[in-house]
Amino acid sequence: MNVLLTFGHDLNRGDPTCLGLNQWNPIAEPVSILKLNHNRRGTNNRYVLPEFLSAFTGSDQSFASIKRWLRICSTDHPECCMNSRHFKPTRLLDLGTRDADEIRLVAGSTTGHAPYAALSYCWGTVPQLKLTSKNHSELERGIPFESLSRVAQDATTVCRAMSVRYLWIDAICIMQGSDGDFHQEAARMEGVYSSALFTICAGASADTTQPFLSHRDPLWWTECRLVDEKGESLGYMCANYCDRDNDVPGKFNLDSRGWCFQELFLSPRSIYFGPKGVHWICREGTVCDRYPGFERLGGVKNHWSLDRDSPKQLYKRVVSLGHDISEPETNLELCTVWKDIRADYSLKQLSYQSDKLLALAGVASILQRRFNVRASFGLWLEVLHQELLWIVQPTTSGNKGTRRLDIAPSWSWANLDNCEIGSLVGYDPDTGHRLLDFILATIISLPPVDGFAIPLQESGYKHNISIRLVGRITACVQRKSELCPKDYPSRPTQQSCNYYADTVLEVKDLYCFLVKRVLRVVVDSASGENPNRGQIEDKCLVLTSISGSDHRFRRVGVYYERxxxxxxxxxxxxxxxxxxxxxxxxQEIEII
Known part of the structure; x- marks a missing residue:
């Protein structure tokens, strides 16, 4: 089948007037021809269009591909089948066994061993059907399909097409309102998503009014070439949306939401329905209906989901860690993977900043159970020296985050918003040096253990929850972007110094507190260890004194020197x- 379209170049816009082309250059002729080829081709061509690729992402052909992916994943992917916990959510939607069946809210404990699917989507600000204490009994009796949001309707359609009877949607399966059980259920998110057969990701929907099963423009998924009036090819092809487009998993509005980060992290299998196609993302591979074969093409090669720091790859790194954090290697690996999790998550958006830790509770519960560690305001207490040294990553624009001290103490990253949280973990050189000695500040008292599964209180008062330490402290001053000792302003050239301020606010009465000093000896690949030459690193908290006290401080940044x-x-x-x-x-100090 050949389809001919005619179009020209809009000089006022400077971009394609026809979707699907990677580039468009001015052409002398006023009109050219775009030829769409939908012909069966040899399977050795990486860019071959599948013989049956529907324009509708909710078609029988789409679901046939998804069923095939699920069958392969369930059979050949051990990492996607490793969850042996027989967990069931508190409530599920019973979709029945036929399309005509009425939907009912049921207790998860009554569903036996039947699988269920979960939904990941953007709520938006529009009204949608929610479970409350007032309509609980009504929803148990029955829910008309038409009363569901468009997103929930499409999720129901997906489940029925996949022969999955039960569906979990947070708005309907968690009781909302002040008398609801949101906080209790939020603590169970690890079980909900990790135990789901698959998670439906509504990538094409900005809110619940927008269906995610959509009709896509054929120019986004059909091979095409541009020819002149003589029939000679100009060599243009349709863009391959699987790994070269901005409208793919990792770049949807859904992927910018804080709650959706852990939903993707925890789910063994995620099915993205976008405006241009369907993606399957599991712990062992990524495919789409443009690259449909796990075994023939090995899936999509250059895709965000395969990056080391993507949510599912972060999950694999967590479960591959050893269990004993007293071992230095495991300790460093834990701090490193947590740094990467926090960096990715901190860039996500939340409607309520009080959910900052709650929306990460499912991820944190895996670490808590694996290492038997405790947390306070997002910091792991068993590795507190490293945890205190989180930093706000510099940006080219110089923008910093906004601080809310009514949310969390100054020593916690949870009080900052709109910034990427990094860490000095990983700044240690891993080649060319051997650890010789290190000095740590002494921790006198720890903050109370609170975990992640509780909301931060937006109470309007500044937190006085403190950490008390003993160590070396010195007065310093900020000169432009640099931090200098108050009594020693000129810096020798051999030092490498970095000041990572938490916010852009200029602060007076600054102090540097030495958290960790590391001494290393040089190791040369040719001559071996040189005992007479080495490197010293100082990792410090930058503090400001609290008025009326000479030993109480608030954190304002981190200082690193080598x-x-x-x-x-x-x-x-x-x-x-x-x-x-x-x-x-x-000196003994207290940081609040």
Missing amino acids: SSWYRYDGGAPSFHPYMFHGEQEE
Whole structure:
């Protein structure tokens, strides 16, 4: 089948007037011809269009592909089948066994071993059907299909086409309102999503009024070439939306939402329904209806979901960790993968900042159970020295986050919004040096354990929950973007110093508190270890004093310094750090 379309170039817009082309250059002729080829071709061509690719993402052909992917994944992907917990959500929607059956809200415990699907979607601000204490009995008696939101209707259609009888939708399966059970159920999100047969991701829907089963423009998924009036090809092809487009998983509005991060992280299988096609993303592969074969093409090669720091790959890194964090290697791996989880999650948007930790509770519960660790305001207490050294990642625009001290203490990253949270974990050199010694500040008292599965209180008062430490502290000043000792303004050239401010606000009465000092010896690949030369690293909290107190502080940033040391005639290492250049006495401080 050949389809001919005629079109021209709009010089006022400077972009394609026809969707589907990677580039469009001005052409001398006023009209050219785009030829769409829908012909059966050899399977050795990586860019071959599948013989049956429907323009509707909710077609029988689409569901046939999804069923095939599910069958392959359930049979050949052990990492996608590793959840052995017989978990059932508190409530599920019973969709019946026929399209005509009425939908009912049922207790999850009554569904036996039958599988269920979960839904991941954007709520938006529009009204939708919700479970409340007032309509609970009514929803148990029956829910008319027409009363569901358009997103919920499409999710029901998907489940029925896949012969999955039960569906979990948070708005209807969690009781909403002040007398509801949202906070209790939010603590169960790990079980809900990790135990679902698959999660339906409404990528094409900005809110619940927009259906995600859609009719796509054929120019986005059909091979095409541009020919001139003589029939000679100009060599243009249709863009391949699977891995080269901006309207794919990882770039949907859904992927920018904080709650959806852990839904993708926890789900063994996620089915994205976008405006241009269907993607299958599981823990062992990614395919779409443009690249439909796990085995023939190996799935989509250059896709966000295969990146080391994508949610499903982060999950695989977590479950591959050892169990003993007293081992230095496991300890470092835990801190590193948590740093990457937090960095990705911190860029997501939340309607309520009080959900900052709650929306990550399902992810955190895996770490808590695996390592038997405790948390306070988003920091793991068993590795608190490293956890205190989180940083706000610099941006090219210089923008910093906004701070809410009524949400969390200053030492917690949870009080910041609209910024990427990084860490000094990973700044340690992994080649060319061997650890010689390290010094840590002494932790005198820990903050209370609160975990993740509770909302942060938006109470309007500043938190006084504190951490008490003993260590070296020195006064400092900020000069432009640099931090300098108050009594030692000129910096030697051999030092590498970085100041990571939490916000853009200029702060006076600054102090640097030494959390960790690390000494390393140089190891040369040719001559081996050099005992007379090494490197010293200082990792510090930057604090501001609280008025009326000489030992109470709030955090405003992190300072990192790296310099060299030398040993002469077999003596002690000689080094000249910039910030802590003297012999400051240790002091007890309190950070709130």
